[in-house]
Amino acid sequence: VRVFDLASRTCCHVLEGHTDIILCLDSCVLASGRSLLASGSKDNS
Structure with missing residues (x-):
């Protein structure tokens, strides 16, 4: 993921x-201002 x-x-x-x-x-910004990114792959990880 880039x-x-x-x-x-x-x-x-990277x-x-x-x-x-x-x-x-998917991504989101928490109330604290911290950003999170989540990804899912065909490799089940």
Whole structure:
């Protein structure tokens, strides 16, 4: 999963771990202001 900075249109992080295609992706911002990202892959991870 690559995380992009929308303002600069550049990749700012690469998240590794999945070994197959990603089937779903979701994000949210907590009341504390912290951002979370969740992904699910065909590799069941």
